[in-house]
Amino acid sequence: MKGIVFTELLAMAEGVVGEAAVDEVLDELALASGGAYSRVGNYPCSELLAIVTALSGRTGLAAEDLQRRFGAWMHTRFTELYPDVFAAKDGPLDLLQSVETEVHVEVRKLYPDAELPRFETTWQGEGLRMRYVSPRPLVAFCEGMIHACGAHYGTPLRVGVARVSDGEAVFDVAVER
Numbered sequence: 531m532k533g534i535v536f537t538e539l540l541a542m543a544e545g546v547v548g549e550a551a552v553d554e555v556l557d558e559l560a561l562a563s564g565g566a567y568s569r570v571g572n573y574p575c576s577e578l579l580a581i582v583t584a585l586s587g588r589t590g591l592a593a594e595d596l597q598r599r600f601g602a603w604m605h606t607r608f609t610e611l612y613p614d615v616f617a618a619k620d621g622p623l624d625l626l627q628s629v630e631t632e633v634h635v636e637v638r639k640l641y642p643d644a645e646l647p648r649f650e651t652t653w654q655g656e657g658l659r660m661r662y663v664s665p666r667p668l669v670a671f672c673e674g675m676i677h678a679c680g681a682h683y684g685t686p687l688r689v690g691v692a693r694v695s696d697g698e699a700v701f702d703v704a705v706e707r
């Protein structure tokens with residue numbers, strides 16, 4: 531995974547448990563990377579999962595909740611880093627339906643080594659069905675991103691999650707009425 535994912539996870543974690551506790555977690559885990567991440571480097575997803583598990587142990591928050599929270603955090607960072615991408619879309623469903631065919635396509639051009647999930651996106655009436663498939667167990671992270679996308683546009687979303695495995699789920703996304 532790209533280093534930016536790790537630097538953002540640690541930034542979020544500092545807000546939750548404080549800088550000293552984050553340093554302790556990284557020391558305890560004795561990660562291959564040493565817990566020193568460069569935004570442009572690549573690191574194994576297993577380190578991300580280990581950090582989330584350790585944070586869960588410290589805070590008592592479920593790892594799933596932390597993943598969801600991190601998904602929302604990451605989405606907010608993307609809106610800050612790439613405002614044009616979001617401004618070009620009418621609302622959350624419009625943006626979400628373009629992740630597979632436009633947004634991540636551009637990401638792949640910029641970072642050919644990015645590890646991205648696959649989405650199969652279809653309209654179901656006025657709602658959007660997103661089948662998420664990834665070798666990485668980030669269903670909850672993805673759910674957090676989807677909710678944050680609604681929040682970004684001021685359009686709360688109803689998100690149904692049918693989990694197939696930790697790396698596969700069907701999200702039924704609709705605008706809350």
Ligand code: HEM
Nearest residue numbers: 531532608612615629637644645646647664666668672675
């Ligand atoms: C400007 C908008 C976006 C940018 C620049 C972006 C970029 C990226 C990048 C750089 C990664 C990490 C790749 C790696 O670690 O190698 C990633 C992963 C991911 N993105 Fe996006 N993304 C955007 C929007 C979204 C949105 C709106 C969703 C919502 C569904 C989404 C879903 C995901 C998921 C779930 C992952 C984790 C990787 C996995 O599950 O296998 N992304 N994205």
